[in-house]
Amino acid sequence: MHILEVENLSFAYQDNYILKNASFKIDKGDFVGIIGPNGSGKSTLVKLMLKILTPEKGQIRIFGEDIKKFSQWSKIGYISQKANSFNGAFPATVNEVVGVNLLANTGLFKRKPPDYDKRIYDVLKMVGMQEHGNKLIGRLSGGQQQRVFIARVLVSQPEIMFLDEPTVGIDAKSEEALYCLLARLNEELGITIIMVTHDIGAITVHANKLICLGENGLTVHETSEPFTDKVLSELYGYSVQIHGHQCNNCDHMRQSRDEKC
Amino acid sequence: MLEIFQYDFMINAFIVGILIAVIIPCIGVVIVLRRLSIMGDALSHVSLAGVAAGLAFGINPVISAVVFAVAASLCIEKIRKSIPRYGEISTAVIMSVGIGLAAILSGFVTSANFNSFLFGSLIAINKFEKYLIMALSIVVLALFLLLYRALFYITFDEESAKLAGIPVPIVTFVFTVLTAVTISISSRVVGTLVVSSMMVLPVAVSMQIAKSFRQTVVFSVLFSVFFVVSGLFISYYLNLKPGGTIVIMGVTTLITTLLSKGFAGKVKRKD
Numbered sequence: 381m382h383i384l385e386v387e388n389l390s391f392a393y394q395d396n397y398i399l400k401n402a403s404f405k406i407d408k409g410d411f412v413g414i415i416g417p418n419g420s421g422k423s424t425l426v427k428l429m430l431k432i433l434t435p436e437k438g439q440i441r442i443f444g445e446d447i448k449k450f451s452q453w454s455k456i457g458y459i460s461q462k463a464n465s466f467n468g469a470f471p472a473t474v475n476e477v478v479g480v481n482l483l484a485n486t487g488l489f490k491r492k493p494p495d496y497d498k499r500i501y502d503v504l505k506m507v508g509m510q511e512h513g514n515k516l517i518g519r520l521s522g523g524q525q526q527r528v529f530i531a532r533v534l535v536s537q538p539e540i541m542f543l544d545e546p547t548v549g550i551d552a553k554s555e556e557a558l559y560c561l562l563a564r565l566n567e568e569l570g571i572t573i574i575m576v577t578h579d580i581g582a583i584t585v586h587a588n589k590l591i592c593l594g595e596n597g598l599t600v601h602e603t604s605e606p607f608t609d610k611v612l613s614e615l616y617g618y619s620v621q622i623h624g625h626q627c628n629n630c631d632h633m634r635q636s637r638d639e640k641c
Numbered sequence: 642m643l644e645i646f647q648y649d650f651m652i653n654a655f656i657v658g659i660l661i662a663v664i665i666p667c668i669g670v671v672i673v674l675r676r677l678s679i680m681g682d683a684l685s686h687v688s689l690a691g692v693a694a695g696l697a698f699g700i701n702p703v704i705s706a707v708v709f710a711v712a713a714s715l716c717i718e719k720i721r722k723s724i725p726r727y728g729e730i731s732t733a734v735i736m737s738v739g740i741g742l743a744a745i746l747s748g749f750v751t752s753a754n755f756n757s758f759l760f761g762s763l764i765a766i767n768k769f770e771k772y773l774i775m776a777l778s779i780v781v782l783a784l785f786l787l788l789y790r791a792l793f794y795i796t797f798d799e800e801s802a803k804l805a806g807i808p809v810p811i812v813t814f815v816f817t818v819l820t821a822v823t824i825s826i827s828s829r830v831v832g833t834l835v836v837s838s839m840m841v842l843p844v845a846v847s848m849q850i851a852k853s854f855r856q857t858v859v860f861s862v863l864f865s866v867f868f869v870v871s872g873l874f875i876s877y878y879l880n881l882k883p884g885g886t887i888v889i890m891g892v893t894t895l896i897t898t899l900l901s902k903g904f905a906g907k908v909k910r911k912d
Contacts, residue, residue, distance in 0.1 A: 430804060453806055460800045470674060470797060472854040480794045484805035516852065536805070 389438035402598040413583035416593030422576040457533030457541040468518040503531040523554025660778040662869035666861035669840035681837035686739030687713035688825040689833040693746035710821035761832035761884030832884030842891030
């Protein structure tokens with residue numbers, strides 16, 4: 381089943397076209413990476429799919445429904461780029477940050493649901509942060525903060541999760557743990573993951589579909605096609621090589637990932 | 642009974658002062674965390690222009706200040722929407738308008754009452770103003786409590802709040818109007834020139850010790866009430882301007898808190 385369909389999508393900032401007649405489909409349970417050079421329109425594409433921006437032309441359907449009429453936004457989770465650069469001195473606890481999404485979905489003026497504390501604890505446990513509920517969010521490391529933001533999205537039980545460069549500013553170990561967590565959510569809970577990233581090595585291992593934005597517009601790569609240095613070089617417009625991750629041999633990497641996660 | 646409470650104007654000042662002390666930091670928490678402190682300054686200058694207009698044309702200055710500040714808040718939102726990438730320009734433009742209008746209109750004011758709005762006054766609050774300020778304070782507090790969750794979410798992450806179904810433009814608009822009303826009615830007690838400091842100081846002290854957002858709000862209110870009550874006592878007995886005294890109490894508390902925190906940190910590191 382196509383959970384998200386984009387057809388002939390065009391978007392321009394003033395006269396500068398970021399996207400032109402872009403089309404692709406995302407299925408339920410997909411792990412999608414959106415890659416491309418800076419300014420190629422990765423975040424813009426995500427914002428269009430979330431109705432934060434309005435396209436100039438084209439159509440987007442979520443769960444088969446036109447995005448203009450779509451109202452079940454609690455099925456969608458979003459971790460924005462700004463989540464990485466939030467005010468570190470913001471005086472809020474992890475429980476408050478996660479709970480606010482639950483309350484927003486429950487109703488702004490209604491009383492807390494009876495299982496409020498349990499639901500927050502359960503999602504924090506899912507991301508391995510249950511011991512940190514009463515800590516201030518600003519006191520956590522970058523990797524831990526990202527886990528909390530994922531928990532905030534999970535608390536409303538989404539079917540699709542959008543992440544915009546979630547690994548910016550976090551160390552390699554936390555990055556690997558984050559990818560493992562996302563892979564687990566994708567495989568065990570069936571959550572469709574759509575992620576903007578520059579981590580070409582890691583995303584080619586975890587994603588089953590890559591949406592590539594570059595000088596030649598938008599192209600989609602499935603895992604059945606080899607994601608070679610040549611493809612990547614064409615995308616970025618200069619010679620690029622994938623080191624460390626043998627993405628021409630992704631099966632081997634996935635096996636290694638499964639062992640680590 | 643203490644001598645200070647033998648006068649009706651002092652009892653009025655305490656009633657109005659405490660109510661204002663409760664609502665100012667509620668608005669202030671959001672203003673500080675959204676880094677909109679300059680909006681407080683802009684609206685206080687416009688409300689001063691409203692005071693001058695009221696005094697010049699024989700209208701109650703608190704009412705005209707509220708009308709001017711609310712109109713200014715609507716203009717800020719309108720300009721912000723027209724130039725979204727440089728939204729802060731709207732605040733600077735309105736601030737300039739406020740200063741300009743206040744300067745021109747003050748030339749038509751013959752009453753000495755105008756000065757009492759600059760730094761606040763205890764004796765100037767009449768019965769009508771007392772009830773007006775009480776009613777508006779209760780409305781501001783009720784709306785703040787109603788929008789508490791939405792304001793927290795928008796302050797923390799506006800884009801996600803939008804996606805979670807929170808009507809961000811409506812909440813932002815209501816909040817801007819609440820800010821305008823709070824600033825206008827507070828200027829009677831603490832003065833237009835210091836009201837924006839009162840939005841920031843209790844929150845700044847509270848953020849040094851609070852362990853959650855809820856605590857930050859509660860502690861800000863408690864500190865604000867302490868600043869106002871102690872400021873009113875000191876200003877009465879030492880014959881000082883109440884607005885200035887209240888702000889100096891706030892600054893002293895902030896410095897003491899920062900020094901104590903620094904000292905406690907050093908002791909902890911030595912252990």
